[in-house]
Amino acid sequence: MTTTPRWRALTHHHLFWPVAVLVLLLLVNVPFTPDFFSIRMTDGHLYGSLVSIVLFGSPLILVAVGMTLVIATGGIDLSVGAVVAITGALACSYLSDQTDQGALSGVLLAMALGLAAAAVCGLWNGFLVARMGIQPIIATLIIMVAGRGVAQLITDGQIITVNSEPYKLIGGGYWLTLPFSIFVVAAVVAVTVALTRRTALGLLVESVGGNAEASRLVGIRSRRIKIMVYVFCALCAGIAGLMISSNTSAADGNNAGLWIELDAILAVVIGGTSLLGGRFSVGGTVVGALVIQTLTTTIYTIGVPTQTNLVFKAAVVIVVCLLQSPKFRAKVFGARRSGAKGGGTPDTSPADAAPAPEAAPRMEVS
């Protein structure tokens, strides 16, 4: 079977498989929801399945983008779910104490308060990882476990309901007929891509992830970079926390962002970022997060019995991960092509999900 160079280039693009899976998942919905792709105007805003997927997927995209950079430095941040809860709890409890919940200044202050708390969590994580040399999984576990307690303390164990139109905007409102959260996500992604791909920052992050010690020796302040990515990740989680609480106009210390850290890590992996660090793809992560959200929506619409929800999800994730693995693809599809060339060859590291299209230097940790 001969393949045209263009097709080859396409299938070997690092976003090909995640996007293919996303498209496939979207198509699966069509027989069950005939007008799945239709979008109509309702009450002055667009309404449809695709809009819902982006709206409900926004917090996950944000958390996953932050997680991507942390993972790129060879770390991991398990505390994001708790940060989501703390931010939402703090913002909502401040807001609910105001006499005029609709006042813009109060809303902005509430948000700033929440984000400041998120930044403190990020600083703490970064301090433990970079300064104290604690394993990231342990360092961030502290806030993961304790953070929910803090959130509960703030909300006094109750679900706090707020009634504020401006606050509702960020996670549940509409602007220019589109969910406002789309604009927030777009802005964060654009800033992240610009900072990491238009400046040397991305390269620095990758080199720290490749080999922190070597990076330090060549003069990169790897500790500072690490602290920076943890703060960034926590801020992303903070914005997601504002969105989640604003979406339902309530702060739920127990359930807000529960297990979102695992979904975020999954989104990062689906997007083709190596968990070993050293190389990342923000675009891939966005697609990965959309895959997960679409999968969730698909489960709801095609009527999977609740007891088998997780099995269904697991099966899809396994297939996605296998498709992502160059080794697996070479074994299954490669046989047909007489001797795989170039990008088709299996990668050396087993945990590495994506082929290597990027020019960034890659250093193995041994």
Added chain:
Amino acid sequence: MLNRRGFLTAAVGVAAASGLAACAKEDDSSSGSDSGSGGGGKKITLGFAQVGSESGWRTANTKSVKAAAKEAGYTLKFSDAQQKQENQISAIRSYIAQKVNVIAFSPVVVTGWDAVLKEAKTAKIPVILTDRSIETSDDSLYVSFIGSDFTDEGRRAARMLEKVLAKAGHKGAVKIAQLEGTTGAAPAIERAKGFKEVMDAEHKDDWKVVVSQTGDFTRAGGKQVMAAFLQSNPDINVLYAHNDDMALGAIQSIEAAGKKPGKDILIVSVDGVKDGFVAMSEGKINAIVECNPLLGPQLMDLVKKVNDGETVERRIKTEEGDFMQDEAKAALPDRKY
């Protein structure tokens, strides 16, 4: 291999940290324990092992037990198991060691209690289950179970739906969307079961549950699942939610779809939390089946009887009501949780 070593360290650390987190927090909220020792009647000491503080409902439950114990003048030893069975078991063991008069607890899960309850029986300490039941081969391990009957709540929800449909003058097919609680949780299973019982027995032809999915008892879950339901089944005209929070989330999705909750889609939910009543008074929920967490006073009566050696009923239901929309405004000021 730095990575492997790193991973091992990490794994050990995780185990250690979760061990730390598992230490149950215990607070002894006895009101002046040494002052009560004098006098004739010995003060009753009650050991209460709570599940955790996972919801507003549970918080209200805890507050009610603490307040009622204080009111009755009992010494209350209270522990919070943070949703872990081993914490609850160790709390019960410590109550046995402290020789409390009565032990009450709200079991996290249904099985695995035989060993520790046998220890309590040997120590001759009566055990009362609150709010959730257990499965055991030996019925003598506990004296009574006080709490809501979730299956009955499901039946009551179906009855309320009958009333709601009659009131709205609804004609034609009833297409029901069901928002289930956390998969595998007793209230989720039984509220679905009770509802189905009534539906299958009396409304086989006209009622149909067209979609049913878990919303995890949360607002965010209810909102997201309902958004998907409205896409795949735009002809839904009834929503049955296993708790108020999911109904509250779903209401937002219904509004986003340009429909009127409580009119285009009739809503029946279970629990009766304050926010649920607020939504009902705004006409967005049609009926609420109450699941009362305020069982403190009833529990204290029971504790006294058990302690005095009286025979008590095996199954005691909490006092609960059902509310239609027109009763919401009147009932709203009394909602404590």
